[in-house]
Amino acid sequence: MTVRIRFFARFRELLGTDIVVDAPKNKGLSDLVKDVAGKNQEGYDAIFDEKGAFREYVILMQNGKRVETSDAPAIRVAEGDEIAVFPPVAGG
Amino acid sequence: MTVRIRFFARFRELLGTDIVVDAPKNKGLSDLVKDVAGKNQEGYDAIFDEKGAFREYVILMQNGKRVETSDAPAIRVAEGDEIAVFPPVAGG
Amino acid sequence: MITIQTEDVDIGKMITAAKQQGTGAIVVFDGIVRDDDIREMELEAYEEVALPELEKIVSEAKKTCNLLSVDIIHRIGRLAVGENILVIVVGAGHREQAYEGSRFIIEAIKAGVPIWKKEIRKDGDRWVPGEHQHGCGAGK
Amino acid sequence: MITIQTEDVDIGKMITAAKQQGTGAIVVFDGIVRDDDIREMELEAYEEVALPELEKIVSEAKKTCNLLSVDIIHRIGRLAVGENILVIVVGAGHREQAYEGSRFIIEAIKAGVPIWKKEIRKDGDRWVPGEHQHGCGAGK
Numbered sequence: 001m002t003v004r005i006r007f008f009a010r011f012r013e014l015l016g017t018d019i020v021v022d023a024p025k026n027k028g029l030s031d032l033v034k035d036v037a038g039k040n041q042e043g044y045d046a047i048f049d050e051k052g053a054f055r056e057y058v059i060l061m062q063n064g065k066r067v068e069t070s071d072a073p074a075i076r077v078a079e080g081d082e083i084a085v086f087p088p089v090a091g092g
Numbered sequence: 093m094t095v096r097i098r099f100f101a102r103f104r105e106l107l108g109t110d111i112v113v114d115a116p117k118n119k120g121l122s123d124l125v126k127d128v129a130g131k132n133q134e135g136y137d138a139i140f141d142e143k144g145a146f147r148e149y150v151i152l153m154q155n156g157k158r159v160e161t162s163d164a165p166a167i168r169v170a171e172g173d174e175i176a177v178f179p180p181v182a183g184g
Numbered sequence: 185m186i187t188i189q190t191e192d193v194d195i196g197k198m199i200t201a202a203k204q205q206g207t208g209a210i211v212v213f214d215g216i217v218r219d220d221d222i223r224e225m226e227l228e229a230y231e232e233v234a235l236p237e238l239e240k241i242v243s244e245a246k247k248t249c250n251l252l253s254v255d256i257i258h259r260i261g262r263l264a265v266g267e268n269i270l271v272i273v274v275g276a277g278h279r280e281q282a283y284e285g286s287r288f289i290i291e292a293i294k295a296g297v298p299i300w301k302k303e304i305r306k307d308g309d310r311w312v313p314g315e316h317q318h319g320c321g322a323g324k
Numbered sequence: 325m326i327t328i329q330t331e332d333v334d335i336g337k338m339i340t341a342a343k344q345q346g347t348g349a350i351v352v353f354d355g356i357v358r359d360d361d362i363r364e365m366e367l368e369a370y371e372e373v374a375l376p377e378l379e380k381i382v383s384e385a386k387k388t389c390n391l392l393s394v395d396i397i398h399r400i401g402r403l404a405v406g407e408n409i410l411v412i413v414v415g416a417g418h419r420e421q422a423y424e425g426s427r428f429i430i431e432a433i434k435a436g437v438p439i440w441k442k443e444i445r446k447d448g449d450r451w452v453p454g455e456h457q458h459g460c461g462a463g464k
Binding site: 194195196197199203205206207208209210211212213214215216217218219266277279282283286287290 | 334335336337339343345346347348349350351352353354355356357358359406417419422423426427430
């Protein structure tokens, strides 16, 4: 199934944006992000800590809705999902 | 000696503005305003109460500086003074 | 620039002119003739006192709130519904300063600058009462 | 009108357009690229989420502060020192509402709308850190 991952700001610079992934059914949200972020160590380290958990400042959205990073390992992604991963916002 | 009296807003409508008075030396500020306001009963009543004291909302200035109305009876006017008498301000 | 005038003003130009080195936030207050069953508003000022009072308020606001620029246009004369009465443009490094400065200035003007407003109403005229019973501070 | 755009905006026109029946006060916030040893600012938004977030903030502010109108332009892309980043125009019957509404909106934008800024500095680039460690509220 096809899932889009979008990184923003510093994460985008390290990992690119609008990445279309072909993921197996019932893939976990955390694992999906880990797979994609793993292609660049600096990008991976910006998002995950040494235990493989999301760093506390990381913000995660699934289809435009905020997802707590602590819930992410248990969340499954679905066909057509848009996953967004970004650092704290700084607009205005 | 010559003193200018300026009324503003409602007081101006009732009493005129920029009135040049020929006052005797050592004339009291209260008495001066009373003399001038006395030419129109409605104007007088807007500024003074039945005991002849300034109404509490009246603002008084001598040469652009605020004067407490309670001090006015004891204050003497001087040649060239500009006395301003007005109701509470409402700009902005 | 601080003026009391009958003419309207170009707020966009005031904002552009207010920008200077270090400006990160501009807050504009625009007071407008509201259509409270009125036809027009007539404004009167004791200009020789109002102008130095405005200048005093501005220099206090600049010091207290660390403002980089303040421009004020207070209009007098006859104004139609929807017209600008008062425009305050405050520039500062940061938004907290700009908001606080702007609010400080408008409250000080309302409380103490000798300017008066008369509503020209369908049912007769009415002088707008001051916000404070004593209109205190006019001669601070 | 609420937009995220690269183009600059005519704030004077925004103010004129914001006036409507009952408007007595307009407060404008203009956030500007400050010359903190930077050459330029680069702004990026997650537009598909930022726009509905802005709309949610506006409707909450309108209700809470009794606002008559809110217009927001948030710019993205490369901006030079002195350029407008964000313009918020709030109209209300009275000044208290307009100030409170304006402040509520800017704080909500800073706290939760997915937009980021990078300073293009003489000594290298730097992403501006969020004001809140958790950047919370983005998905409220």
